[in-house]
Amino acid sequence: GDSVTQMEGPVTLSEEAFLTINCTYTATGYPSLFWYVQYPGEGLQLLLKATKADDKGSNKGFEATYRKETTSFHLEKGSVQVSDSAVYFCALTNRGGGATNKLIFGTGTLLAVQP
Amino acid sequence: EAGVTQFPSHSVIEKGQTVTLRCDPISGHDNLYWYRRVMGKEIKFLLHFVKESKQDESGMPNNRFLAERTGGTYSTLKVQPAELEDSGVYFCASSQRGPDAFFGQGTRLTVV
Numbered sequence: 001g002d003s004v005t006q007m008e009g010p011v012t013l014s015e016e017a018f019l020t021i022n023c024t025y026t027a028t029g030y031p032s033l034f035w036y037v038q039y040p041g042e043g044l045q046l047l048l049k050a051t052k053a054d055d056k057g058s059n060k061g062f063e064a065t066y067r068k069e070t071t072s073f074h075l076e077k078g079s080v081q082v083s084d085s086a087v088y089f090c091a092l093t094n095r096g097g098g099a100t101n102k103l104i105f106g107t108g109t110l111l112a113v114q115p
Numbered sequence: 116e117a118g119v120t121q122f123p124s125h126s127v128i129e130k131g132q133t134v135t136l137r138c139d140p141i142s143g144h145d146n147l148y149w150y151r152r153v154m155g156k157e158i159k160f161l162l163h164f165v166k167e168s169k170q171d172e173s174g175m176p177n178n179r180f181l182a183e184r185t186g187g188t189y190s191t192l193k194v195q196p197a198e199l200e201d202s203g204v205y206f207c208a209s210s211q212r213g214p215d216a217f218f219g220q221g222t223r224l225t226v227v
Contacts, residue, residue, distance in 0.1 A: 044218035
């Protein structure tokens with residue numbers, strides 16, 4: 001079945017460092033890809049998404065490009081801030097022949113940014 | 116506009132007891148989803164309502180879990196009787212259409 005694999009955490013960075021969180025997927029057809037973020041004490045928030053190959057999602061300085069050839073959707077940010085400390089989840093939906101838009105998540109990556 | 120609201124935020128119960136979790140979706144959202152994250156693992160889909168109908172309940176772990184959405188508004192997820200492995204964070208999400216769902220803060224359930 002469909003699945004998402006993302007890098008193990010925690011990831012600890014200093015402020016202004018470059019961030020990459022790797023995410024690869026296995027899916028039939030043409031899934032949509034997402035990054036969700038969970039800040040401490042809050043619910044999941046959609047950070048960015050891409051719905052077809054070569055699309056780039058971006059938000060709050062974060063970017064991820066839908067790479068069908070490598071089945072990847074790596075999250076990047078050029079300069080992280082302490083306020084970016086959170087758990088990041090990569091996810092996909094794959095409508096296929098069904099009508100549901102259920103999300104399939106990776107295990108989450110904890111990012112800790114130190115001042 | 117109010118977001119997705121879940122009650123309670125935390126619940127600690129003994130094995131064998133019953134717990135009911137509630138989710139109030141964003142007004143007007145026909146789609147309502149339940150997910151669960153067991154400690155340190157991935158967030159897993161439980162089920163999907165469209166209005167009051169169960170569209171997909173393939174993720175429900177067993178018959179100790181019962182979800183309802185009477186009237187197509189709020190939803191409840193009952194666990195009866197609770198087991199230790201049911202501990203985790205239960206998330207609810209809603210959407211009007213498409214996959215862009217809004218999530219609640221989750222209910223942290225601890226079964227002791």
